[in-house]
Amino acid sequence: MTQQSSAVTENIEIEPGNLELNSDNTALTEAQQDSDSGETLGTWTFGPVEVKPPAPPKPRKPDRSTETLLRNTARANLELTALADNKANIMISLNGFILTVGITGGSFAIKHTPDLVYPFSVILLTALTSIFLAVKAVRPKLNMGHDTIEDLRQDRSSVAFFLHCSNLTADEYVEEMQRVVTTDFETVQTHITRHLYGLGYGLKKKFKWLSWSYLVFSFGQILSVLTFLGVMIFKG
Numbered sequence: 001m002t003q004q005s006s007a008v009t010e011n012i013e014i015e016p017g018n019l020e021l022n023s024d025n026t027a028l029t030e031a032q033q034d035s036d037s038g039e040t041l042g043t044w045t046f047g048p049v050e051v052k053p054p055a056p057p058k059p060r061k062p063d064r065s066t067e068t069l070l071r072n073t074a075r076a077n078l079e080l081t082a083l084a085d086n087k088a089n090i091m092i093s094l095n096g097f098i099l100t101v102g103i104t105g106g107s108f109a110i111k112h113t114p115d116l117v118y119p120f121s122v123i124l125l126t127a128l129t130s131i132f133l134a135v136k137a138v139r140p141k142l143n144m145g146h147d148t149i150e151d152l153r154q155d156r157s158s159v160a161f162f163l164h165c166s167n168l169t170a171d172e173y174v175e176e177m178q179r180v181v182t183t184d185f186e187t188v189q190t191h192i193t194r195h196l197y198g199l200g201y202g203l204k205k206k207f208k209w210l211s212w213s214y215l216v217f218s219f220g221q222i223l224s225v226l227t228f229l230g231v232m233i234f235k236g
Contacts, residue, residue, distance in 0.1 A: 070192055077199040084137060084206040091134040091213050095127040102127065115235055119228035126220025133213035137206045152176045155187060158194035 106120035147164040149172055151157040157164035159177050168176070180191055 073196050080203050084210060087210055088134040088137040092131055095130045099127040115231045118231055119224045122224040122227050130213045130217040133209050137209035155190050158191040160191055160195035161198040
């Protein structure tokens with residue numbers, strides 16, 4: 001009897017990595033184990049398993065390309081704003097000089113040749129109109145009270161754009177600025193984007209008035225020359 005038991009024992013190979021013993025010392029394979037029935041220590045399972053909920057997704061951090069895009073867009077808008085202001089100043093200075101020379105020199109020319117009043121009138125009207133349009137391009141735009149503290153709290157305005165914050169007190173502005181910079185990147189990006197849109201919208205108006213100023217100046221000079229030639233031809 002003892003010899004038979006030892007023989008049976010020698011023929012059974014138990015691999016701890018593939019088997020598990022239950023309460024009555026019976027060997028179970030891993031395929032027969034329930035993965036949710038107990039905690040796992042190596043290849044052995046003891047007690048119930050606690051299923052952990054999935055971790056919430058982390059907020060997306062800005063990458064280098066996003067920061068570069070926002071930075072380059074802001075720089076380009078500021079450079080275009082300075083360019084538009086310089087062009088407007090050129091038109092104001094040039095037409096101011098033409099206006100001064102036309103008034104002083106035209107008065108003497110009209111005394112000797114009264115018909116020259118027509119080309120000089122065209123020159124003066126052209127200079128005045130061009131100056132008016134150029135001034136419209138560089139005239140400071142003031143907020144009319146459309147943006148409020150609620151617009152900033154709802155992220156419908158930008159704390160980076162001065163026109164959106166001109167109606168706030170100092171404490172309200174500091175509070176909103178701290179709220180924006182301490183939240184996630186999406187909120188900061190929204191305010192930066194609204195700031196860029198405000199700069200672009202202002203550029204659109206500047207270049208619109210500038211284009212009209214240059215157009216009036218060009219056609220006015222051509223018309224004044226044609227008027228002068230017409231007066232000389234008909235007089236002669």
